[in-house]
Amino acid sequence: MTTTDTYTGGDVRLTGISKSYGSFTAVQPLDLTVPQGSFFALLGASGCGKTTTLRMIAGLEDPTTGTVHLGDRDVTDLPPYKRPVNTVFQSYALFPHLDIFENIAFGLRRRGLKSVKKQVGEMLELVQLGDKARHRPHQLSGGQQQRVAVARALINHPQVLLLDEPLGALDLKLRRQMQLELKRIQTEVGITFVHVTHDQEEAMTMADTVAVMNGGRVEQLGAPAELYEHPRTTFVANFLGTSNLIPAEVAGTGSEVVVTAGGGKLRLPGERCPAGARPGGRLLVGIRPEKITLSHADDAGAVPDGRNRITGRITDSSFIGVSTQYTVDGPAGTGLQVYEQNIERDPRLVPGAEVVLHWNPAHTFGLDADQDIA
Ligand code: ATP
Numbered sequence: 001m002t003t004t005d006t007y008t009g010g011d012v013r014l015t016g017i018s019k020s021y022g023s024f025t026a027v028q029p030l031d032l033t034v035p036q037g038s039f040f041a042l043l044g045a046s047g048c049g050k051t052t053t054l055r056m057i058a059g060l061e062d063p064t065t066g067t068v069h070l071g072d073r074d075v076t077d078l079p080p081y082k083r084p085v086n087t088v089f090q091s092y093a094l095f096p097h098l099d100i101f102e103n104i105a106f107g108l109r110r111r112g113l114k115s116v117k118k119q120v121g122e123m124l125e126l127v128q129l130g131d132k133a134r135h136r137p138h139q140l141s142g143g144q145q146q147r148v149a150v151a152r153a154l155i156n157h158p159q160v161l162l163l164d165e166p167l168g169a170l171d172l173k174l175r176r177q178m179q180l181e182l183k184r185i186q187t188e189v190g191i192t193f194v195h196v197t198h199d200q201e202e203a204m205t206m207a208d209t210v211a212v213m214n215g216g217r218v219e220q221l222g223a224p225a226e227l228y229e230h231p232r233t234t235f236v237a238n239f240l241g242t243s244n245l246i247p248a249e250v251a252g253t254g255s256e257v258v259v260t261a262g263g264g265k266l267r268l269p270g271e272r273c274p275a276g277a278r279p280g281g282r283l284l285v286g287i288r289p290e291k292i293t294l295s296h297a298d299d300a301g302a303v304p305d306g307r308n309r310i311t312g313r314i315t316d317s318s319f320i321g322v323s324t325q326y327t328v329d330g331p332a333g334t335g336l337q338v339y340e341q342n343i344e345r346d347p348r349l350v351p352g353a354e355v356v357l358h359w360n361p362a363h364t365f366g367l368d369a370d371q372d373i374a
Contacts, residue, residue, distance in 0.1 A: 009159055010071020011036050012057060012192060017066030019052050026052045028216040029065060034160075034209075036071075039186050039193045041203035044213035045239070050196045053213070054162050057194060059083050070159065086158040090168040092149040094137040100124070100148050101133040107156045123151040126185060143174045147181065154189060161186075163195040167202065179205045200240050204228065212236050228288070230272055234367050237286050244292075244336045245284040246310075247369060250277050257366060259283055262331020266308045268364035282369035289337040291363040294326060296346060297354035309358040312336060314351050328355060 012034035019027040027049040034040045042050040055061035057068060059080035067076045075083050094103050102109075104123050108116045124130045127147035129140075137145055146166055153161055163182070167175045183206050186193045197203050203210045204224040211218045212227065212235070220227055220236045231237035234245065248259035248266065255270045257277060266285055277283060287308075294314075295303055303309055312328040315335070323339050326349065330336040338357060340349075349355065 009036055010073075011069075012160055012194065013069040014053070014057070015067045015069070017053070017056055017063045017068065019049070019056060019061060020064045026216055027056070030218060032211060032218060032221070034192055034194055036159075036192055037190055038208045039183065039195065039206055041195045041197060041207035041210045042213060043197055043200060043203040043210050043239075045198055048213040049216040050198075050213050051164055054087075054164055054194060054196050057160070058085055058087050058162050060087070084159040085162055086153040086156060086160075087162040087164060088146075088149050088153045088166045090165045092137070092145045094145060094148055094152075096137055099134050099136055100129060100140070103137065103148055104151045104155055106152060111156075119155060123155050126154070126188065127151045127181075141174070142170050143178050143181075146170065146178060150182070150185060154185075154191075158191065160192045160194060163193060165196055165198070167197075175199075175202070176205075182206060204240070212239060214239075229363070230365055231286070232274075232367070234284065237365075237367060242289050242337050244287050244289065244330075244334070245367065246287075246331060246334055246336075248283045248285045248366075250279050250281045250283055252279060253277055256361070259285055259366070261285055262310060262334075264310055264331070266310070266364065267361040268308075268366055269362060272364065273366035274368040276368070277366060284367040284369045286365040286367055287359055287363060289325070289339040290323075292336075292338045292357050292359045294328070294338050294340055294346075294349055295356045295358065296348045297356060298348075300356045303356055303358045306361070307358040308361050308364060309356055311354065311356055314349060314353045314355055316351055317349065324349075328357060330357070 014030055014032040016029045018029040042053055044050050052061055056063050059078060067074055101120055105116045105120045108119060124133055127150060129144060129147055132140060167178050170178060179202055195206060210224055210227055211221045214235050219233050227236060228240050237243040246261045248261035250257060251260050252258040257268050257270050257273045259266050310330055312330040314326050315329050316327040318325045323341050326338040328336045328338055
């Protein structure tokens with residue numbers, strides 16, 4: 001075996017890690033644990049520091065402060081080739097003059113192994129390219145080339161695979177296929193994948209845990225559904241899909257928080273509110289568009305008790321096949337988005353119609369109104 005001999009596996013643990021370039025801080029001091037065997041995504045807009053974080057795990061970038069541990073082992077001062085990690089980049093960086101078999105075998109041959117057929121064969125099977133062994137890279141599609149790059153990185157049995165926007169060069173359809181493919185490969189090999197992307201859908205589809213980064217900091221860390229349903233900052237709420245954020249004032253706190261918004265009252269679970277919420281304080285009440293039901297004002301009496309409700313007027317509607325997206329003028333001129341499945345479309349729901357928006361209070365979240373909305 002190679003440099004991974006003494007490595008026993010374990011979590012990737014970043015402690016107080018930061019990176020500055022001169023006076024500019026690309027990554028603020030960060031504590032982060034990536035559980036062994038997980039598919040972990042670093043998600044954020046361009047320039048937020050996700051690639052720099054990944055490169056510090058790889059050893060391609062020296063941290064300004066902090067340490068990197070792989071399991072119990074401090075690898076902060078180890079050069080990249082001595083770490084049990086491998087990186088797949090967006091540019092597949094395959095050798096054009098070598099066929100696919102030899103591209104994948106490269107790492108083994110460099111270590112002086114002569115008998116590589118079995119291992120390369122297994123890797124070709126894993127990435128489902130058994131019939132392409134003797135092709136050259138230029139004869140493969142972008143998705144196939146990317147799979148070769150993954151196979152080439154996995155053949156050395158790294159404990160952690162780092163993926164830096166690996167699907168960035170692919171068209172949308174291929175991207176979606178490769179997301180599922182990478183997820184399947186990760187499940188099959190069972191090692192830790194740390195995946196950098198700016199695409200929220202990609203992170204949500206693939207990862208068990210997502211760290212949403214903004215301005216060199218992790219804003220929120222959690223399972224995709226947790227982040228989507230319970231964002232804790234306006235940045236996370238807006239970065240992961242569409243959010244309706246309604247300005248409100250806290251009327252009462254407890255296990256259930258009551259707020260006034262546009263003259264009406266809304267309720268939300270106490271644990272979904274910022275810790276400092278006090279009566280009289282300002283809050284943004286959040287609700288995802290697909291959680292809202294739209295009823296014509298004439299049917300307001302039929303809305304079940306116990307639901308949050310506000311009234312408004314439809315200003316716009318777009319039919320998009322499976323659903324219709326409505327814009328509704330809500331309290332204090334808020335333009336609210338509502339997505340309704342087109343199962344039984346109410347023909348009265350057209351621009352100009354007075355409507356009631358109602359939803360289960362449990363789906364509501366509260367955000368600190370004084371944060372910057374990124
Ligand atoms: P992208 O998706 O565009 O790659 P990112 O979130 O991965 O963005 P990083 O590449 O980590 O961002 O860069 C974070 C910040 O650090 C950026 O503002 C970038 O310009 C800056 N930066 C990165 N490398 C250097 C460097 N070698 N010298 C100076 N600044 C750098």
